[in-house]
Amino acid sequence: MRGPSLSETLNRVDESAKMLKTVSPPAKVEYLLAADRYVLDCLTLPYAAPAVCFDGTGASVTERQLGTVFAPATTHARCWITRSGDGIGQGVLQADSEIENTTSADPATVGSSAAADVITVPCQQTGTIGYCDVSAQGLQNVATYASGDQIDDTPSATMDRQLEVAEGLVPVVEDLQVSYMDGICVWPSVQSLDLEAL
Amino acid sequence: MTITTPSTPTIVAESDYVQLAAAATPLQTILENANAAYQLHRPPLLVVGYTTDQQIDRTWSCQIPIVPSADGIKYRFRHYLLPQTSSPNDTMTVKVEEWTSGGGWNTLQNDTAVAATDNTQLIYEHTDTIDADARKLRITYDRANSGEFFPQGLLVYPLPDAPTAGVKASGFAPFDDGMLSETGAALNVEHHNRPKRNAHALLADRYQCAMSFVQEDSTTHARYDIADPGLSANLWLRVAHGRCVIPGQRTPTLVVHVIASVSAGSTSERVAVRQVGGASALFDASGTSVAPEAGTLQVQLDAAGTLSAHALLEALGKRTSGNSMWVHAVVAWYVPGA
Numbered sequence: 221m222r223g224p225s226l227s228e229t230l231n232r233v234d235e236s237a238k239m240l241k242t243v244s245p246p247a248k249v250e251y252l253l254a255a256d257r258y259v260l261d262c263l264t265l266p267y268a269a270p271a272v273c274f275d276g277t278g279a280s281v282t283e284r285q286l287g288t289v290f291a292p293a294t295t296h297a298r299c300w301i302t303r304s305g306d307g308i309g310q311g312v313l314q315a316d317s318e319i320e321n322t323t324s325a326d327p328a329t330v331g332s333s334a335a336a337d338v339i340t341v342p343c344q345q346t347g348t349i350g351y352c353d354v355s356a357q358g359l360q361n362v363a364t365y366a367s368g369d370q371i372d373d374t375p376s377a378t379m380d381r382q383l384e385v386a387e388g389l390v391p392v393v394e395d396l397q398v399s400y401m402d403g404i405c406v407w408p409s410v411q412s413l414d415l416e417a418l
Numbered sequence: 419m420t421i422t423t424p425s426t427p428t429i430v431a432e433s434d435y436v437q438l439a440a441a442a443t444p445l446q447t448i449l450e451n452a453n454a455a456y457q458l459h460r461p462p463l464l465v466v467g468y469t470t471d472q473q474i475d476r477t478w479s480c481q482i483p484i485v486p487s488a489d490g491i492k493y494r495f496r497h498y499l500l501p502q503t504s505s506p507n508d509t510m511t512v513k514v515e516e517w518t519s520g521g522g523w524n525t526l527q528n529d530t531a532v533a534a535t536d537n538t539q540l541i542y543e544h545t546d547t548i549d550a551d552a553r554k555l556r557i558t559y560d561r562a563n564s565g566e567f568f569p570q571g572l573l574v575y576p577l578p579d580a581p582t583a584g585v586k587a588s589g590f591a592p593f594d595d596g597m598l599s600e601t602g603a604a605l606n607v608e609h610h611n612r613p614k615r616n617a618h619a620l621l622a623d624r625y626q627c628a629m630s631f632v633q634e635d636s637t638t639h640a641r642y643d644i645a646d647p648g649l650s651a652n653l654w655l656r657v658a659h660g661r662c663v664i665p666g667q668r669t670p671t672l673v674v675h676v677i678a679s680v681s682a683g684s685t686s687e688r689v690a691v692r693q694v695g696g697a698s699a700l701f702d703a704s705g706t707s708v709a710p711e712a713g714t715l716q717v718q719l720d721a722a723g724t725l726s727a728h729a730l731l732e733a734l735g736k737r738t739s740g741n742s743m744w745v746h747a748v749v750a751w752y753v754p755g756a
Contacts (some may be wrong), residue, residue, distance in 0.1 A: 286467050286570070
């Protein structure tokens with residue numbers, strides 16, 4: 221069973237250094253295994269997940285669609301969500317953030333899928349919604365919250381859980397419909413343990 | 419002699435390495451997997467959610483910094499748009515340009531007409547080659563008959579053709595099976611070294627988006643001016659705040675590019691990009707007609723070395739007294755090996 225990579229090796233080794241430095245090294249299977257590992261590292265190292273920052277709550281803009289790419293062997297993802305508010309523990313609790321993976325659906329049907337498909341991340345932010353420090357509300361309490369770590373790909377009701385990602389040996393593009401947030405980072409949280417089975 | 423590029427890599431089972439005979443395989447499989455990696459290593463160059471109003475009924479445009487592959491490869495663009503009220507169902511137009519310091523603006527998509535249905539999500543995709551020297555993109559959206567729309571986001575990721583003969587500018591050397599296809603072919607040292615060199619070349623060449631913030635490049639239409647909240651000048655105000663995840667890493671150095679402008683006054687060190695509780699980098703507001711300002715930021719990741727290794731990043735802007743200041747775009751990238 222061969223797993224995907226989560227390795228710093230490629231950062232620690234000098235790129236210009238050759239793996240074999242002699243003209244006639246002894247035949248060793250280790251050389252082949254190392255060469256194989258470098259290529260699998262390149263193919264399966266999970267990609268950086270960006271902090272995608274945007275005003276997702278002002279000017280009646282509360283819902284939008286975004287896309288990202290996951291490296292091969294990714295099975296699930298979680299999110300860091302940015303929220304702003306001027307309440308700092310006071311005032312009305314803001315609306316929960318919602319995330320929906322729409323890749324498997326026709327884009328025209330966004331928003332019409334079953335309610336249970338939507339991931340709801342409870343909001344802990346209070347007060348008037350603003351955007352960072354630059355909206356009319358001025359200085360804001362800005363915080364990031366993690367989405368849930370529970371894995372349930374067929375929930376009976378909306379809940380805070382991990383996003384399912386279509387796993388395979390090639391990268392996959394996933395489209396997301398998100399609402400009530402001022403930024404999102406969608407990061408690969410689970411990888412398949414067996415590349416040979418994909 | 420053939421350069422074979424599999425559409426999916428072949429995973430060599432660990433059991434295949436037991437009692438291995440001296441033969442072309444699995445070395446040939448490994449080398450062909452490296453060819454496959456040239457096409458399949460697709461970290462997003464840009465993942466953007468636009469900061470903008472909705473119900474736009476005019477031409478909308480933004481500029482976004484990029485650092486594309488040195489190989490001048492193709493990239494896939496996905497524009498996320500919501501056509502809103504129109505005549506109805508007026509077409510949208512999408513224009514995409516790349517900017518190089520030597521050649522100025524070059525058009526990749528020239529006001530391409532895209533069918534649009536009112537209040538129905540639209541994803542417009544196209545594939546275009548980005549020049550290796552390009553340093554920013556200009557994206558322009560519009561809709562016929564002043565129809566309304568909401569520009570939501572943009573995804574740009576590598577989608578290169580299969581590698582052809584010759585060493586690439588990135589350092590990638592495609593494998594040609596000529597020397598391994600002969601019966602009893604020698605397993606030479608160079609063929610063992612090449613997979614490692616190619617893996618490094620690809621990782622270092624394809625920048626991975628680690629942070630983005632983008633609003634319009636027009637000072638008239640940019641959603642936020644640092645002067646908007648009416649707070650005192652010389653106060654750093656946050657325009658972007660979010661957490662990035664860089665799996666498996668500990669103290670990576672991010673490459674950061676910024677586009678910002680001022681109405682008047684000093685342009686020096688108007689933008690800060692920082693890790694909350696960590697290092698920061700300062701950038702000038704040099705305007706939208708020149709190359710983006712460039713710098714680096716080393717971050718100390720929490721949960722270092724794990725799949726969830728992360729850092730909290732912010733972009734801030736500062737104006738001078740009596741003047742406006744706009745942060746048009748901030749993009750940071752993680753570069754493996756940097």
